[in-house]
Amino acid sequence: MRYDSLLDAVGGTPLIGLPRLSPGPGVRLWAKLEDRNPTGSVKDRAAFYMVASAERDGLLAPGATMLEPTSGNTGISLAMVARLRGYKLICVMPENTSAERRELLELYGASVISSPAAGGSNEAVRIARQLAAENPGWVMLYQYGNEANARAHYETTGPELLTDLPEITHFVAGLGTAGTLMGTGRYLREKVPGVQVIAAEPRYGELVYGLRNMDEGFVPELYDESVLTGRFSVGAADSLRRTRDLLAVEGLFAGISSGAVLHAALGVAARALAAGERADIALLIADGGWKYLSTGAYDGTLEEAAARLEGQLWA
Amino acid sequence: MAIEVRIPTILRSYTGGAKSVEGTGDTLADVLTDLDSRHDGLRDRLVDDSGLRRFVNVYLNDEDVRFLGGLEAPLKDGDTVTVLPAVAGGRR
Numbered sequence: 001m002r003y004d005s006l007l008d009a010v011g012g013t014p015l016i017g018l019p020r021l022s023p024g025p026g027v028r029l030w031a032k033l034e035d036r037n038p039t040g041s042v043k044d045r046a047a048f049y050m051v052a053s054a055e056r057d058g059l060l061a062p063g064a065t066m067l068e069p070t071s072g073n074t075g076i077s078l079a080m081v082a083r084l085r086g087y088k089l090i091c092v093m094p095e096n097t098s099a100e101r102r103e104l105l106e107l108y109g110a111s112v113i114s115s116p117a118a119g120g121s122n123e124a125v126r127i128a129r130q131l132a133a134e135n136p137g138w139v140m141l142y143q144y145g146n147e148a149n150a151r152a153h154y155e156t157t158g159p160e161l162l163t164d165l166p167e168i169t170h171f172v173a174g175l176g177t178a179g180t181l182m183g184t185g186r187y188l189r190e191k192v193p194g195v196q197v198i199a200a201e202p203r204y205g206e207l208v209y210g211l212r213n214m215d216e217g218f219v220p221e222l223y224d225e226s227v228l229t230g231r232f233s234v235g236a237a238d239s240l241r242r243t244r245d246l247l248a249v250e251g252l253f254a255g256i257s258s259g260a261v262l263h264a265a266l267g268v269a270a271r272a273l274a275a276g277e278r279a280d281i282a283l284l285i286a287d288g289g290w291k292y293l294s295t296g297a298y299d300g301t302l303e304e305a306a307a308r309l310e311g312q313l314w315a
Numbered sequence: 316m317a318i319e320v321r322i323p324t325i326l327r328s329y330t331g332g333a334k335s336v337e338g339t340g341d342t343l344a345d346v347l348t349d350l351d352s353r354h355d356g357l358r359d360r361l362v363d364d365s366g367l368r369r370f371v372n373v374y375l376n377d378e379d380v381r382f383l384g385g386l387e388a389p390l391k392d393g394d395t396v397t398v399l400p401a402v403a404g405g406r407r
Contacts, residue, residue: 069403120402120403121402122402122403125403199379201379203377203399204402206323206324209399210325214325214326214371215370217402218401218402218403219401220403225381230379230382231381231382233372233374233377
């Protein structure tokens, strides 16, 4: 396949069957490989849409500085787009994210400001907002509340899935900004009566939830509960186990959040099987495993690997 | 009807530092009322007049109770309820 530039190659990712992880011929799992995007994650879709939208609205002019709270993938995608379009990028990133993400951001020429580990991405959002207020010339696309993030999935991910899997009964994806689930979920629910839209949310160690008070909690502005039909919380041990299953059973080298998504999808699959219902379950592989090698996710026993992830933002 | 309820760090001042406490009841609402009789004020931190507070997530055996009936979610012996503050999480 031929494209005029890297940006033109965003999306159009393959949907592959997972016959060995599927519980039976009537209940099938399908993986949408978002690691096949230009910078290796689903975030290329949102980044490209958010930048294009800001350019259309006249918010971004050549030489502009963008600012974004990110735990990695969105920053890497934005850094690539910024390179090609002539913008500067400053990322606010929690210090407890994998070393590879930071290295990639710096390779692309982005500046990284670290936010404290405690509080996770909440702190990164808070600091980015503060910086944006102090520097009115900077442009914060703000993935957690930018409609173009969800629209990217409404206009691309959703239609791609329906074209490849018209018989889809379930869509399962990770919950972060909610952009993937909201955009894809809305599209599928409009087109497929009864389709289920399931969120898999990483459950971190206590450090990440260590807020000073409950009012500091954070729900992304994009999040609309009515789009979802279910939401599962998946811990590090289950996510790691399923990430290793993807590799060992289906040959798929995926990031840790994809293990959480597979765990939720297998739960949904087991319910369908028990109820004697047909199910074609599409799950979204957000990225490959490369950026997580340094976390030790693939080394030693599950218990050892899970212990290493304690306190880390692993998804 | 013994239900294990896991408490986040930030609310352990209500449970004398305990990471998990046991409650009884047929629904989440019943269990929270039961817990409040021994851990005064805990329920108020989780629930307001309109239901679960915005920044509070409650999971029944790892599934968000908002999709299982909310406060009316039915519970059975041996279930685990986990309370967590809503956070932005990672990856993105």
